[in-house]
Amino acid sequence: MFGYAVANKQIMTEDEINRYREVYCGLCSRLKYKYGFTGRFALTYDMAFLILVLSSAYNCEGKRKQARCAVHPVKKHSEWTNEITDYAADMNIILAYHNAVDDVKDENNVSSKAKALLLSSKAGMLKNIYASKYEKIACCLKRLTQIEESGKCLPDEAGNIFGKVMYEVFLYKQDKLGEEISDMAFSLGKFIYILDACTDIKNDIKKNNYNPLMDMYNEKGSIIEFKEILEMLLGECAIKFEKLPISNDASIIKNILFSGIWLKYEAACNQMR
Numbered sequence: 001m002f003g004y005a006v007a008n009k010q011i012m013t014e015d016e017i018n019r020y021r022e023v024y025c026g027l028c029s030r031l032k033y034k035y036g037f038t039g040r041f042a043l044t045y046d047m048a049f050l051i052l053v054l055s056s057a058y059n060c061e062g063k064r065k066q067a068r069c070a071v072h073p074v075k076k077h078s079e080w081t082n083e084i085t086d087y088a089a090d091m092n093i094i095l096a097y098h099n100a101v102d103d104v105k106d107e108n109n110v111s112s113k114a115k116a117l118l119l120s121s122k123a124g125m126l127k128n129i130y131a132s133k134y135e136k137i138a139c140c141l142k143r144l145t146q147i148e149e150s151g152k153c154l155p156d157e158a159g160n161i162f163g164k165v166m167y168e169v170f171l172y173k174q175d176k177l178g179e180e181i182s183d184m185a186f187s188l189g190k191f192i193y194i195l196d197a198c199t200d201i202k203n204d205i206k207k208n209n210y211n212p213l214m215d216m217y218n219e220k221g222s223i224i225e226f227k228e229i230l231e232m233l234l235g236e237c238a239i240k241f242e243k244l245p246i247s248n249d250a251s252i253i254k255n256i257l258f259s260g261i262w263l264k265y266e267a268a269c270n271q272m273r
Contacts (some may be wrong), residue, residue, distance in 0.1 A: 002099060004192050005049040007252060008259040016252050018078070022064065024048040026081040029067065030089045038118045039089065042096030049089040049256050054084045054172050057181055058250040086170065090126050091169050094134060097123035100142050132143070133168050140165045148210040155212040159233075163189035180244060187237035188257075192225060195230060195261070198223040199268040224269050234261075 007020050027048055055062065068074070097119040102185035103112035127134045139198070140161045147158050151192035166189030167182040197213045201223060204211040238258070246253060 002044050002046050002095065004195060004261050005046040005188075005256055006260045006262060006263065007045070007256050008263060012252070012255060013261060016255070019080075020048070020252055021251065022078040022080040023051055023085075025067075025069075025077055026062075026079040026085050027051060027092070028071075029069070029079050030081055030085050031092060032069075033084070034089055035093060035122050038122065039093060041115070042092050042119065044092060044096070047092045049253070050091065050170065051082075051084050051088045052249050052253050052256075053170070053181065053244075053246070054087075055082060055243050056246045056250065056253065057177060058084070058172070060084055086264070087172060090130065093119060093122050094126055094130070094137060095169070098138065099159065102141070102145070132173070136168050138167050140168075147212070151210060153212050153215040155216070158212050159190040159193040161227075162193040163187065165189060166192070177245070180240070184237060184240035184244060187233070187240055189232065190212055191233040191237055194226070194233060195265055198230070199264045200228050202268070202271070219240075223265070230265070234258075 007016075009017055009020075013018070014048040024043075024045060025170070028040055028043050035042075054060070060082050062080045062085070064078055064080045066076040067079050068076050073089055079091055100116035100119055104116050121251065143161050144158055146159075147154055166185040170185035171178050171182040185257070197211055200209075201211050201213055201217050203209075204214075213226070216226075241257060
């Protein structure tokens with residue numbers, strides 16, 4: 001359910017791409033600094049989106065520096081970081097660990113086991129720092145596992161549960177603005193859960209894996225028929241998003257939220273045509 005909050009670079013200006021890249025590179029750098037190379041393996045564009053939204057809403061300034069890394073060993077590149085970057089790095093590790101544990105249950109291969117093992121101590125440390133948030137996220141993901149193991153198609157309940165996960169991840173501060181941002185994230189989480197189910201359904205059928213939309217898919221016969229439902233769910237998110245005080249990086253954030261987030265779904269639809 002991760003990897004959807006990405007930018008559609010095809011419709012971005014060069015300046016927007018560079019800005020997007022420096023936020024992402026800043027996150028990568030902080031993951032490496034705080035958690036070593038294992039942290040970098042957990043890197044996702046979803047957390048770059050988190051940084052952009054929170055930094056813009058709270059109007060947080062950042063620091064920019066030129067650096068080299070293993071990916072860019074010759075030419076220096078720009079990295080942009082602030083306190084929210086560190087928070088996003090922590091959330092990245094927590095989510096990556098739980099995702100790895102889930103992969104172990106689903107695939108039970110050496111790769112997923114190794115990733116879960118490498119991340120376990122780091123996640124354990126964060127459990128102490130973010131005790132309440134960590135527990136809420138863990139409880140939600142545990143409930144999702146229970147629904148999957150039951151085999152029951154409960155997309156509404158499951159979507160709401162993943163929405164709660166996103167709520168906690170985006171709740172950076174316990175204030176009114178924090179709640180407004182998290183309400184938007186809750187709706188986004190519901191949308192992403194159903195979107196993920198749509199894009200995975202063909203593969204899930206092939207592998208005989210659980211998918212919450214199986215009953216509906218058998219009736220509709222194509223994920224293209226889910227577009228109206230998905231647009232309605234994203235519409236709820238958009239209404240809440242428009243109320244947020246987003247100014248900095250607004251064009252990039254809107255690109256991700258209203259264009260980039262559809263990329264995997266559109267690719268899956270094209271494969272079925």
